Amino acid sequence: KRKELEKLKDLPAETIDSHKVLIFANIDNPDEVQSVLDSGAMGIGLYRTEFMYFNRKTMPSEKDHFEEYFKVAEAISPYPTIIRTIDLGGDKLTRMGLLSMKHEENPFLGLRAIRLCLKYPDIFVDQLRAVLKASAYGKVKLMYPMISTLEELHEANRILEKVKQDLKKEHIKFDEKIEVGSMIEVPSAAMIIEAIAKEVDFVSIGTNDLIQYTLAVDRVNENVASLYDPLHPTILRFIKRIIDESHKAGIDVGMCGEMAGDPYYTPVLLGLGLDEFSVASAQIPKIKRVIRNISFGNVQRIAEEILKCGDRDSISKIISTIQMQ
Numbered sequence: 001k002r003k004e005l006e007k008l009k010d011l012p013a014e015t016i017d018s019h020k021v022l023i024f025a026n027i028d029n030p031d032e033v034q035s036v037l038d039s040g041a042m043g044i045g046l047y048r049t050e051f052m053y054f055n056r057k058t059m060p061s062e063k064d065h066f067e068e069y070f071k072v073a074e075a076i077s078p079y080p081t082i083i084r085t086i087d088l089g090g091d092k093l094t095r096m097g098l099l100s101m102k103h104e105e106n107p108f109l110g111l112r113a114i115r116l117c118l119k120y121p122d123i124f125v126d127q128l129r130a131v132l133k134a135s136a137y138g139k140v141k142l143m144y145p146m147i148s149t150l151e152e153l154h155e156a157n158r159i160l161e162k163v164k165q166d167l168k169k170e171h172i173k174f175d176e177k178i179e180v181g182s183m184i185e186v187p188s189a190a191m192i193i194e195a196i197a198k199e200v201d202f203v204s205i206g207t208n209d210l211i212q213y214t215l216a217v218d219r220v221n222e223n224v225a226s227l228y229d230p231l232h233p234t235i236l237r238f239i240k241r242i243i244d245e246s247h248k249a250g251i252d253v254g255m256c257g258e259m260a261g262d263p264y265y266t267p268v269l270l271g272l273g274l275d276e277f278s279v280a281s282a283q284i285p286k287i288k289r290v291i292r293n294i295s296f297g298n299v300q301r302i303a304e305e306i307l308k309c310g311d312r313d314s315i316s317k318i319i320s321t322i323q324m325q
């Protein structure tokens, strides 16, 4: 069986009726590059950069950032690497002694990710400079986490523009047309997707947080784990809305949350029109096998049926009727 999965490596992620999607890999650090290359991924759809901040006494420098991004981008090129700016909670940095800030009662609702970067732009600028510099050595794309308002996107882009101008003045090479995308993982962003989609080059759905915030279920609390449901009709409607409105604006939609890496959900996500699945390298063959054995027409019809349902049981029943070749 393992051999069978390995054979899939060089085959495209294409349905039996020739609908193609992209399968990308998620990574948390540069050491994972080799497994990405071995997996047959067409790029990195989520490079989480916050791990660089753990177990250290000082903030990483621009050079620290650059060295890691350069390594990854160069190895993965010509395929793209989507570098996500740090998704750290202020609480975490404070506990590590890297920031002095009052303790937060609800860090998931607090100064996290893009909010932290916009409050402390020096941290953000160091990272943006490094990402831009790395973009001269491979196909690099930039992605912001936890965007919840259009204003945050504008402010992040304003800082990015300033950093680009500075690099130009310093005669430092970078990709002037670097693509910039937004994670869609907060319900408020999902609801204004048509506005966001007009101002970015791509979006990626972060289901881990989108589910947590939409269903009011802590993603790491075992007491409420049974309520944490990717097939909640609200989540499926959000996904549908994000995909349709983004396509209207002419941009592609990826998904980099855990939902994208579970083969059980693959037919539904495909049927909803997802363009790119970004998953742990180890999951790639399993996802690809599902895609290569179903009909896009069939799963599109099934997705339409599922969207009419108001409860999980009806949805699971419909999923069980999906035919695999």
Ligand code: PEP
Pocket (backbone or CB within 6 Å): 046, 048, 087, 185, 205, 206, 207, 208, 209, 210, 256, 257, 258
């Ligand atoms: C997500 O929220 O789905 C996501 C991919 O980001 P993270 O898991 O890093 O919060």
Ligand code: MG
Pocket (backbone or CB within 6 Å): 145, 185, 206, 208, 209
């Ligand atoms: Mg997230």
